Amino acid sequence: MEQISAKHNIQRCFVLSLCLCATNTCFAAGKEVEASFTLLIIIAGLLIIQTLLIAGLQRSRLKNKAARNLLKLHQKELEQKIQERTHSLHQKNNELETAIQNQKIIAIQLQDTKRHLQTMINSVPDILVGVAADGNVTYWNIAAFEKTGVSFDKALGTHILTALPQLPLSDEQLTTIIRSQKPFINQQLQQIENEEPRFYDLRIYPLNSGQSFNEQASGAVIQLKDVTKRIQLENMMIQNEKMSSLGELAAGIAHEMNNPLGVILHNVQNIIRRTTLELQSNTEVAAKQNINFNEVTNYLNVREIPQFLDNIKEAGERAGKIVSNMLEFSHNNHNEKNWVDIPKLIEQAIEFNRNAGFAEQSKMADIKVTTSFDSEFPQIFASAAELQQVFLNLLRNAYQALTSDDYEHPGELYVNISGHQKKSDVIIEISDNGPGIKENIKDHIFEPFFTTKEVGKGTGLGLSVSYFIITEHHKGKISVSSQYGKGATFKIRLPMSGERQFSFDI
Ligand SMILES: Nc1ncnc2c1ncn2[C@@H]1O[C@H](COP(=O)(O)OP(=O)(O)OP(=O)(O)O)[C@@H](O)[C@H]1O
Ligand SMILES: [Mg+2]
Structure with a gap:
């Protein structure tokens, strides 16, 4: 607006200057009448020009105003649009943030699920290995690491027969199993570990995508279960x-x-x-x-x-x-339990061993066998036949230990059998003053097939069967205490009622 009024002032000055110039020109000519007339005409002309100029100015002012209004309108529309755009941008931004949050939650859930699955797989005590179609390892659980000593990182990507060479399979057989899409089961594979036999069940489950065989998605899960x-x-x-x-x-x-x-x-x-x-x-x-x-x-x-x-x-x-x-x-029916007189069973076992014609029989005359039971030793509810078997095993072990060729005892050889009651249990101890048991084998004597006797003399099952009978069938306990060179004592604790209500220490 200020610019426009400044323009008008300039125009007015310009017109007045023109008038003054014309007037001066007329006077200079010296012709008064003609000059006045000419002046009038000039003034009139100038006025017309001014009017025209003013009208032009007015028009342009109006035009300017309209343009300004239009500009304002556009400006408003623009502002409106910017507002709308900003709003929608805000909305989009919010949606994006929500999506990112959701994504984060899903990522955390995925991590949790992965961790949970890994924990589950690692909690399985069996060796579990994932392989791709080419037989390369894709998964290797903790049991696999513990049994083989090969770490997850080392096993990953190596061929299964390199990582687990004990698998009784060839590469071709594995490929055939994976392609067949049918589980493969091989039970009771025997292996020697630390000079001891161990048995495994091998199962191979080909990955099943539910469609026909697809090299990319195929592979297998291999399970080795220690049985x-x-x-x-x-x-x-x-x-x-x-x-x-x-x-x-x-x-x-x-x-x-x-x-x-x-x-x-x-x-x-x-x-x-x-x-x-x-x-x-x-x-x-x-x-x-x-x-x-x-x-x-x-x-x-x-x-x-x-x-x-x-x-x-x-x-x-x-x-x-x-x-x-x-x-x-x-x-005595083998599994049938009844009220059993333990001292009587022991007497029978001693008698049986004496007359059974065992190899050590000839030297048994030198062994003094004594028994001492509490005068009120109670009857117990048990399987007489099974307990008989236990006493026979323990007595025979004692006789064999005392009469073994590599053992020479300077004094008297004896086997003492004693029994007493302790709360609701009975305790029977069978001691001998034979060679005793070496510390390094003490933990193994109850294991099946563990024997220190020559082939043909011992199968290594006597104590494991006895252990099974006492602990599994009679809910009792059997333990050994021995110092090498100073004999051995086997202690049996049995619940009188044949049932165990509380746990105990032997
Ligand atoms: N009284 C004992 N004194 C010394 N060693 C013993 C005694 N009793 C058992 N052992 C040791 O424990 C091992 C395992 O005994 P176990 O009765 O299970 O098998 P075994 O006597 O060798 O064979 P089997 O009983 O089958 O004829 C024996 O080989 C022996 O080394
Ligand atoms: Mg034995």
Whole structure:
């Protein structure tokens, strides 16, 4: 606006200057009338010009105003648009921020899920390995690291047969399994680790995308499960069964032997009775036959016949004892529990071992076996046949230890068996003063197949079967204490009721 009024002032000055110039020009000419007329015309002309100029100015002012209004309008529209754009930008920004937040949450959830899955896989005690179609390792769990010593980073990308060379598979076989899309199972693979046999179940699960075979998405999960404990337990059970059927067989034989043995004993008794001078009827019967009975007995004595007969009788009685022992043994149903008299079982086991004809038998006469039980030692609810088996194993181990060739004890050899009650349990201890057990093998003696005896002398199952019977079938405990060179003591603790309500320390 100020600019426009400044322009008008300039225009007015310009018109007035023109008038003054014209007036001066007229005076200079000296022609007054003509000058006035001319002046008038000039003024009129100038006025017209001024009017025209003013009108032009006015028009341009109006135009300017309209332009300004238009400008304002555009400005407003622009502002409006900017506002709208800013608003929508804000909105977009908010949406973007929300999306980023969501993305972050999803990333955290994904991480959590990944961690959870890894923890789950790593919690599995079996070796779990992921492989791609070419057999290269894609996943390697902690158990795989622990068993092989190969770290995750080292295993990743290497071929499975390099990372896990003990796999009994060729590269081609693995490829065939992956392509077949069917699980492959190979049970009880045997391996020697630290000079001990271990057993594994191998399972290979090809990755199944649900469609036909696709090289890119294929691969497999390989699982190696250590089943050594299960196999050992199964072997123990088999051994247990075998021993119980051996017991049954022995009992069957004993039953069959009972009758002929009875006949032998009965008849030998009769021969002794009918050849003795002490019985008057013998002399009378001989006299009726015109025989001098004194001479007969003389002859018999000279030929040591009564001695032979006594031997037969003694042997027959011993056989009878063995047979009745065996029969008693068989009367105990293998798994059936009943009220059991432990001291009696121990006596039977001692007797059985003495007569069983074991290799160490010849030297057993040198061993002093003593038993001492509390006067009120209670009966316990247990399987007599199974406990019998335990006592036989422990006694036999003690005898074998005492009579082993590489052991020479300067003094008396003994086996002590004692028993007492402790709260609701009974404790039985079997001690010997044999060579004892070396510290480095003490932890292994209850393991199946662990033996220090020569091939053919020990299978290494006696103690593992006993352990199984005491701990699994009777909820008891069995332990050993021994100092090498100073004998060994096996301690058994059994609940009287056959059930264990509380845990205990042996
Ligand atoms: N009283 C003992 N004194 C010294 N060592 C013993 C005694 N009892 C057991 N052992 C040790 O424990 C090992 C395992 O005993 P276990 O009864 O399980 O098997 P084994 O006697 O060798 O064979 P099996 O009993 O099958 O004939 C024995 O080989 C022996 O080394
Ligand atoms: Mg043994």
